[in-house]
Amino acid sequence: MSEANSCQPPEARAPDPFAAPAVPDHELGNPQRPRAITAAFWIALVLPVVATLMSVGMVWLQQDEMRTSLGAVPPEERAVAQAAAMFAMVGAVLVYAVLTTLWIVFGFQLRAGRNWARVTLTVFAGIWAVTLLLDVIATPAMQFLAPEMVQRGAAEALTFGQSAACLVGVLAFIILVYRPSSNEFFRANRRY
16 A cells, blocks of 8 residues: 555645645745835935035034134133044044944845844934934024024024934834834845
8 A cells, every 4th residue: 555655646645744834935035125125225325424414514514603612712722622622523523424334234234134233223213313303393492592592504504404304314214114014024034
């Protein structure tokens, strides 16, 4: 009888109860990246670079104001004040450069389907969103509450515009990486 079973075609044999279930065709290859992840990837690449460039522009626009402020400092203290101002500007540029680099590196990992990159960028985005929201609220509030303390002109407009645009971008990023298609993409990539 065992000879008869071995001669039957494979489809006529009884299913093996210990065999693994069949894998659907769409899961045999790498999971297809949804458009939401592609869009989030581009936001992760472009948004930090644009924010950094806008910050550099803001510093450039505020140079005259900084020179005026340093001119009010007594001559014996001016060198220290200039060094402190330069240290603050260089420090800010370095922080922006490091954070921009991290966003881009983690963005590539996000695009590859790494859930840890999604979580890390979500934490970064959440912190950034809170600070941007405070900037967007504080700028008009300062004009109302303490108009004498508010800087006028292009630097103020650039600050408000940067905060508002980045806030929209950060919120869009968070929404995109947690859409149902994105969640499915990250679940499917856990196997690879």
